[in-house]
Amino acid sequence: MTDKSPDKSPIELRVPHKDDGYRLHQLVAQCPPLDENSIYCNLLQCSHFAETGVAAEKNGDLVGFISGYIPPRQPDTIFVWQVAVHEKGRGQGLAKRMLNEIVARDACSDVTHMETTITEDNQASWALFRSFARDRGAELTHREFFEKDTHFGGEHDSEYLLRIGPLAKS
Numbered sequence: 001m002t003d004k005s006p007d008k009s010p011i012e013l014r015v016p017h018k019d020d021g022y023r024l025h026q027l028v029a030q031c032p033p034l035d036e037n038s039i040y041c042n043l044l045q046c047s048h049f050a051e052t053g054v055a056a057e058k059n060g061d062l063v064g065f066i067s068g069y070i071p072p073r074q075p076d077t078i079f080v081w082q083v084a085v086h087e088k089g090r091g092q093g094l095a096k097r098m099l100n101e102i103v104a105r106d107a108c109s110d111v112t113h114m115e116t117t118i119t120e121d122n123q124a125s126w127a128l129f130r131s132f133a134r135d136r137g138a139e140l141t142h143r144e145f146f147e148k149d150t151h152f153g154g155e156h157d158s159e160y161l162l163r164i165g166p167l168a169k170s
């Protein structure tokens, strides 16, 4: 008989490494509406920007990932580039766990604010960052950042910049 009980194996969070790049590319492809980047870009996210990213593994499978970096002119800010959680891992607090993991890193010791950009219709993403801000007792502001026609040639919806902070250390 096949075991149909839910898989309770733990999900391990860790610093990404370059062997994750190709698997990250595949995960993002399975997580619409995320934009797919080149494999090369994913490799850079997993190497140059590893300390400000997080990989989530379950039974050896990559089930979640956050890419991010500290913008060169904003050393107090962690910019979250993409958040991806495989369909099977959603609704269990994994995305929020990964956000908390990044801000707890030594690489983020000078970070007081988090930023990301989101399209207006990505309700899951808005809910995630609102929830993170609420947990931290932090203010969340937003403004249009990359505009559909001006910056995307009409080919992509406008992206709104969210800024969350100051972040209380948890």
Ligand SMILES: CC(C)(COP(=O)(O)OP(=O)(O)OC[C@H]1O[C@@H](n2cnc3c(N)ncnc32)[C@H](O)[C@@H]1OP(=O)(O)O)[C@@H](O)C(=O)NCCC(=O)NCCS
Residues within 6 Å of the ligand: 031, 032, 033, 034, 081, 082, 083, 084, 085, 086, 089, 090, 091, 092, 093, 094, 095, 096, 097, 122, 123, 124, 125, 127, 128, 129, 131
């Ligand atoms: C968005 C995404 C990362 C959320 O991952 P997740 O692990 O399921 O999120 P969590 O379980 O940590 O949820 C965090 C909060 O967001 C809320 N949330 C998550 N998905 C939601 C959805 N689809 N609709 C409404 N709220 C949602 C949760 O209820 C929770 O809020 P709470 O703390 O108030 O209860 C995941 O759905 C995903 O990968 N989507 C496709 C890619 C994408 O859109 N990424 C975000 C853009 S960068």
